[in-house]
Amino acid sequence: MTSPTPCYHCALPVPSGSRFTAVVLGESREFCCPGCQAVAEAIVAGGLESYYQHRSEASANPEALPVQLTDELALYDRADVQQPFVRHEGDLAETTLLMEGISCAACGWLIEKHLRTLPAVAEARLNLSNHRLHVRWADAQLPLSQILAELRHIGYAAHPYQADxxxxxxxxxxxxxxxxxxxxxxxxxxxxMATMATWPEFNIDLSPELHTILRWVALFLTTPIVFYSCAPFFKGAMRDLRTRHLTMDVSVSLAIGSAYIAGIWTSITGVGELYFDAVGMFALFLLAGRYLERRARERTAAATAQLVNLLPASCLRLDSDGQSERILLSELRVGERILVQPGSILPADGKIIDGQSSIDESLLTGEYLPQPRTLGDAVTAGTLNVEGALTVQVQALGQDTRLSAIVRLLDRAQAEKPRLAEIADRAAQWFLLLSLIAAALIGLLWWQLDSARAFWIVLAMLVATCP
Structure with missing residues (x-):
């Protein structure tokens, strides 16, 4: 009995009697369904049919991956390496991979279809929103490195995903x-808009009933702003009052809370001004400022964290006979010799004991031109070997490298405040204290002069002095 013809696009068996064909690479190809046929025709029409040629070459020669990449992938077959991100349930192993190169839903379809054709794979699901691939497979039949290699063959790089x-x-x-x-x-x-419609300047032929409706509409719209959007201000103010420490949250909470309560009173009685527009304005601008500040700080922290991620996960260690062995970076020790190939990142600080090359040290100096380095010169972890192979004797690892020292200095710079910022913090506390005292005193004064206007005067002061 002859085996069914595989679909030229997804490699699934073509059902008997199927008549879905298209010309690819100058030959008529068979497909299992109209979907594969349509995708293939779209690829050819877009001038991208060389994709099939590269895919065919990779499928015909599974060893086509570079030797260095094959060695790196083989490290993922070790039990100690898999322990943080691979879970075992009976005969099946389960992991989540972070995919690179995903551009559309067709990529997800191709990845899932390709992996499901492997006999040992029980499940393959790709989440397009976060590019995470969930795989369940029989690891006794198929090593993890082979799954990663299969993904490489179809043009996608995968890395173990560990939730941070x-x-x-x-x-x-x-x-x-x-x-x-x-x-x-x-x-x-x-x-x-609802509040402005009640102002005398805009109140043209506005009936009393509609005036009342607009006040309640403004109250209804402002309530979620106060209790949801402004929740961080009130929480911060309660925390600061418990610690007897004045910050902007106290002033903001007083202004927003007082304006909201005054708006409720005006909505019910029709007496006084509506401050709902001021409440929304404070919330919007203060939240926008805090959000932009948060993202700026995160980008700075992320840039710092990326410095550590520059170090490779593995390296080539040389034994006494000069033979190289790929090991994890955590297994490397000071005094050992490593081989750094052209195009590789130096995994540790050390001294060149054989070879000469150019090193891209833009990470340290900002100079984009590679610098020549030869026998006896010092090299730094995280820099890029550009030209020739180097044999390096390791002198510093991990937290002792110059790269780690740079990261520590950046963390310290982000954590410590400059002198001017400390002065500004103290000045802000005094400003808030004096503003609150002035509002209380002026409120008492107006209570003696005109008690009906005292609350509105104090509220206007809180709103005006709110930072």
Whole structure:
């Protein structure tokens, strides 16, 4: 019995009697379904049919991957390397891979279809929103390195994904801050229009009934801003009052809370001014400022973290006979010799004991031109070997390298405040204290002069002095 013809696009068996064909690379090819036929025709029409040629060459020669890449992938078959990101359930192993090169839904379809054709793969699901590939397979039949190699053959690089709790929490806080900012911005415009319509300057032929409706509409629109968007201000103010420490949150909370309460009173009685537009304005601009500041700090922190990620995960260690062996960077020790191939990142600080090359040290100096280095010269972890192969004797690893020292200095610079910032913080506390004292004194004065206007005068002062 002859085996069924594989689909030229997805390699699944072509059902008997199928008549889906297209001309690819000058020959008529068979497909399993009209979807594969349509995708193939679109690829050919777009002038991209060389994709099939490269794919065919890689499938016909599984060893076509570079030797260095094959050695790196083989490290993922070790149990100690898999322990952080591979889970075992019976005979099946389960992991999540972070994919590179995903551009559209067709990429996800191709990856899933290709992996599912492997006999040992029980499940392959790609989440297009975060580019994470969930795979379950029989690792006794198929090593993880072979799965990674198969993905490389079809043009996609995969890396083990390990959830970073700090990063996930930071992303969650960013989403919450962005939602609070969005709610404040959207509802403020509506509340402002409703509030402005009640002003005498715009109140043209406005009936008392409609005036009342607009006040309640403004109250309804402002309430989510106060209790959802402004929640961080009130939480911060409560924390600062418990610690007897004045910050901007105290002043902002007083202004927003007082304006909201005054708006409720005006909505019910029709007496006084509506400050709902001021509430929304404070919330929008303050939240926008905090969000932009947060993202700026995160970009700086991310740039610092990327310095550490420059170090490779593995390196080539030389034994006493000069034979190289690929090992994890954590297994490298001071005093050992390593071979650094052209185009590779130096994994440690050391001294060149054989060879000469040019080193891209833009990470350290900002100079984009590679610098010549020869026998006896010092080299630094994280820099790029550009030209020739180098034999380097390791002198510093991990936290002892110059790269780690740079990261520590950056962390220290971000954590410490300059003298001017400390002076500004103290001045802000005195400004807030004097503003609150002045508002209280003027409120008492106006209570003696005209008690009906005292609250509105104090509220106007809080709004005007709110930073």
């Amino acid at each position: 709790r700090a990063s996930e929490q930071l992303a969650s806080e960013n989403r919450l801050a962005l939602r609070q900012l969005g709610v404040a911005g959207l509802l403020w415009f509506q509340a402002m």
